[in-house]
Amino acid sequence: MNIPILYNVRSVMQRRTSTALTALGIALVVAVFIGMLALANGFRAALTKTGSNGNVLVLRRGADSELSSGLPREAASIIAASPHVAIGPDGRPAVSPEVYVVIPLPRPWDTSSVANVVARGVSDQAWTVRNNVQVVEGHRPESGRAEICIGKKIAGRFANTEVGQTLRFAGRDWTVACHFSAGGSAFESEIWGENEQFMPVFRGEVFQSVTFRLRDPAAFDEAKRSLEADKQMTVDAHRESDFYSQQSALLDFILRLLAGVITSIMAVGAVFGAVNTMYAAVASRGPEIAVLLTLGFRPRSVLASFLFESVIIAAVGGMVGCLLALPINGLVTSTTNWASFSEIAFSFRVTPVLLLSGMIFAVMMGVIGGFFPARRAAKLPVIQALRT
Amino acid sequence: MKYFPLVWANLRRHKLRTILTILSVTAALFLFASLRTVVTTLGAASKFGSARRIVVTNSTGIVFPLPMAYANQLRTIPGVQGVTWANWFGGRYGDGKRFFANFAVDGPSYLELYPEVTVPADQRQAWLQDRTGALVGVRLLDVFGWRVGQNVTLQGTIFPGDWTFTIRGVYTPTSAQFQDDALLFHHELFDERIGRAGIVGWYVLSIDDPNRAAQIGKTIDDRFRNSSSPTKTGTEQAFNASFATMWGNVRLLMGTIGLAVVFAILLVTANAMMMSARERIGEVAVLKTIGFSDRALFGLIIAEAGVIALTGAILGLGGAKVLYRATNFNGLGFLPGFNVTASTLLLGASVAIVLMLASGLVPALRAARLPVVQALRHVE
Numbered sequence: 001m002n003i004p005i006l007y008n009v010r011s012v013m014q015r016r017t018s019t020a021l022t023a024l025g026i027a028l029v030v031a032v033f034i035g036m037l038a039l040a041n042g043f044r045a046a047l048t049k050t051g052s053n054g055n056v057l058v059l060r061r062g063a064d065s066e067l068s069s070g071l072p073r074e075a076a077s078i079i080a081a082s083p084h085v086a087i088g089p090d091g092r093p094a095v096s097p098e099v100y101v102v103i104p105l106p107r108p109w110d111t112s113s114v115a116n117v118v119a120r121g122v123s124d125q126a127w128t129v130r131n132n133v134q135v136v137e138g139h140r141p142e143s144g145r146a147e148i149c150i151g152k153k154i155a156g157r158f159a160n161t162e163v164g165q166t167l168r169f170a171g172r173d174w175t176v177a178c179h180f181s182a183g184g185s186a187f188e189s190e191i192w193g194e195n196e197q198f199m200p201v202f203r204g205e206v207f208q209s210v211t212f213r214l215r216d217p218a219a220f221d222e223a224k225r226s227l228e229a230d231k232q233m234t235v236d237a238h239r240e241s242d243f244y245s246q247q248s249a250l251l252d253f254i255l256r257l258l259a260g261v262i263t264s265i266m267a268v269g270a271v272f273g274a275v276n277t278m279y280a281a282v283a284s285r286g287p288e289i290a291v292l293l294t295l296g297f298r299p300r301s302v303l304a305s306f307l308f309e310s311v312i313i314a315a316v317g318g319m320v321g322c323l324l325a326l327p328i329n330g331l332v333t334s335t336t337n338w339a340s341f342s343e344i345a346f347s348f349r350v351t352p353v354l355l356l357s358g359m360i361f362a363v364m365m366g367v368i369g370g371f372f373p374a375r376r377a378a379k380l381p382v383i384q385a386l387r388t
Numbered sequence: 389m390k391y392f393p394l395v396w397a398n399l400r401r402h403k404l405r406t407i408l409t410i411l412s413v414t415a416a417l418f419l420f421a422s423l424r425t426v427v428t429t430l431g432a433a434s435k436f437g438s439a440r441r442i443v444v445t446n447s448t449g450i451v452f453p454l455p456m457a458y459a460n461q462l463r464t465i466p467g468v469q470g471v472t473w474a475n476w477f478g479g480r481y482g483d484g485k486r487f488f489a490n491f492a493v494d495g496p497s498y499l500e501l502y503p504e505v506t507v508p509a510d511q512r513q514a515w516l517q518d519r520t521g522a523l524v525g526v527r528l529l530d531v532f533g534w535r536v537g538q539n540v541t542l543q544g545t546i547f548p549g550d551w552t553f554t555i556r557g558v559y560t561p562t563s564a565q566f567q568d569d570a571l572l573f574h575h576e577l578f579d580e581r582i583g584r585a586g587i588v589g590w591y592v593l594s595i596d597d598p599n600r601a602a603q604i605g606k607t608i609d610d611r612f613r614n615s616s617s618p619t620k621t622g623t624e625q626a627f628n629a630s631f632a633t634m635w636g637n638v639r640l641l642m643g644t645i646g647l648a649v650v651f652a653i654l655l656v657t658a659n660a661m662m663m664s665a666r667e668r669i670g671e672v673a674v675l676k677t678i679g680f681s682d683r684a685l686f687g688l689i690i691a692e693a694g695v696i697a698l699t700g701a702i703l704g705l706g707g708a709k710v711l712y713r714a715t716n717f718n719g720l721g722f723l724p725g726f727n728v729t730a731s732t733l734l735l736g737a738s739v740a741i742v743l744m745l746a747s748g749l750v751p752a753l754r755a756a757r758l759p760v761v762q763a764l765r766h767v768e
Contacts (some may be wrong), residue, residue, distance in 0.1 A: 334635075
């Protein structure tokens with residue numbers, strides 16, 4: 001037979017300060033756990049969302065990023081003529097040969113330091129190829145004019161990025177024609193202009209990448225084979241989504257490792273706290289436990305009961321931790337994507353799954369912290385305990 | 389001091405509790421030291437740089453090259469003593485999982501401008517004389533198990549193809565902030581293999597008077613303002629700082645976590661101290677009755693908290709210091725010169741003292757103010 005849960009709840013209420021301190025300790029561990037993983041999640045989500053499953057990104061063979069790649073115009077024409085390229089509503093192939101460079105923009109709060117921002121020169125087809133990209137303010141840059149469109153995440157983070165203002169880079173003035181959103185992806189940290197405008201001011205007659213929409217998203221392998229086998233060019237074809245997820249791999253790994261190390265060390269401290277609290281609880285309730293055992297409750301029930309008490313404390317801590325971590329959801333922060341050598345802004349992402357894992361983590365701390373004290377309670381010598 | 393045996397006896401009463409509490413403090417201060425060292429290491433990296441060196445880059449951005457022809461013009465600028473140049477190569481070794489920097493440099497002038505790079509004289513000669521030779525940082529030998537004389541092949545990501553170099557020398561940096569895991573090879577070879585494009589990633593100049601750095605920089609930028617590749621000249625320190633700031637808000641992140649860690653452990657310690665004190669109400673009353681002053685009782689409990697906090701601090705801070713030194717940790721090359729500084733140790737020690745006072749204060753005050761008669765009722 002089980003000891004009623006009410007017994008544990010009331011016992012916990014008896015020692016409010018000590019319980020609250022232990023729960024708060026666990027809450028902090030859970031909050032840090034959720035916070036750090038929300039950071040890793042946000043970064044990964046930004047990059048994963050950048051690529052589309054139905055798009056192919058073509059780079060020069062061996063290049064591991066758009067920055068290190070270079071493709072001549074002929075390669076772009078060959079790719080555009082490939083039968084695997086989807087045909088847009090206007091009857092033209094949905095392909096965007098792009099210029100990709102990183103430019104320094106002075107940070108508004110400290111003009112002596114600069115952030116490296118991606119400037120991407122795209123064809124007018126790019127807006128069809130990247131179907132998550134949408135102009136939210138202003139109009140698309142017009143062909144042949146020195147106009148640019150600025151990703152929503154960096155608009156406002158740097159000077160002269162409002163619509164209608166003039167931004168100077170690469171020795172020219174560019175009019176900000178619009179702001180665009182891209183579903184929270186890394187594109188939102190980029191500046192887009194026309195490829196033919198960017199080419200002469202940056203690297204001359206060379207594209208960095210060619211992105212196209214697949215006619216049949218299932219035929220990626222076929223498209224890859226035929227492009228890479230073409231003797232007229234030396235290219236690697238990547239599925240756009242895989243390419244960007246892979247870019248997030250290193251930093252994602254570092255963040256998760258850091259989260260793991262930091263929270264497990266913290267968890268050790270919090271578990272010790274729970275152990276102390278529970279041992280004290282068991283010690284101060286010797287006669288009570290003896291009475292329970294005398295009444296005929298099995299030692300196993302006593303063990304379960306004390307374990308449950310520890311889990312209650314931990315779960316309360318876990319919930320408080322979740323509440324502490326919730327406000328960071330959506331906060332925008334930035335770091336450098338070392339794979340592209342550019343700054344990327346992204347939001348912390350606290351997901352329900354993350355909250356759930358935080359709770360599981362808390363409960364685990366409770367179980368580990370409560371086990372040995374609970375076992376002591378279960379093994380209490382009845383006669384001796386009754387005397388005290 | 390004469391009460392120490394009493395403090396000791398109290399600590400030994402619940403050995404497990406004392407040990408667990410000390411270990412919590414140890415874990416907290418270990419984390420504290422680690423997190424703060426990340427911040428100080430990045431800080432040191434952004435301050436690193438000789439005042440006598442300035443860096444010239446393309447004003448369009450760090451990824452754009454400058455013409456090699458600028459070298460001769462730069463030498464004629466008044467105040468410039470030496471000129472060297474380098475190009476980021478971005479080669480990948482093996483599966484590319486362990487990243488390390490690799491540059492094409494002009495060997496003789498590079499070694500002259502960077503006295504931090506020390507190479508044994510014979511190896512220096514051997515490297516300078518071998519066109520396909522490489523000079524590697526001492527750490528890379530450990531990481532990959534390389535030895536001098538061995539051939540290593542990098543895959544070019546920016547400059548395609550397989551590039552094979554012979555390791556001719558190993559350098560040891562004299563400064564902790566100077567990376568010890570880079571591979572350097574000859575710019576001459578680089579230029580030849582990319583078809584004599586005559587490009588340079590950046591120039592490093594040594595100047596005669598550090599105070600004139602800004603003025604010399606302006607002269608250079610003015611000289612090239614209307615050329616095809618305008619320049620941006622700044623101190624070496626600013627150049628390094630621009631990379632350190634690229635991490636974003638690391639300081640804030642580490643600071644927040646550090647605070648949470650310390651606070652969480654404060655709760656654990658305070659809880660343990662309160663539990664100890666509560667169990668001993670009767671004893672405290674007896675001690676008061678036999679003549680212990682309020683102040684002595686206050687001191688006894690604070691001393692007990694102190695032993696716990698300080699033992700934890702010594703283990704945690706000392707452990708961090710020893711561990712990172714013994715494993716020569718450098719954050720996979722991202723945190724060169726990772727070393728727990730004296731200021732971190734001192735700050736950690738102050739955290740321990742705050743911990744002692746904060747966790748001991750409430751129970752100590754309670755003991756000191758205990759009404760004896762009422763408390764004696766607890767004694768059986």
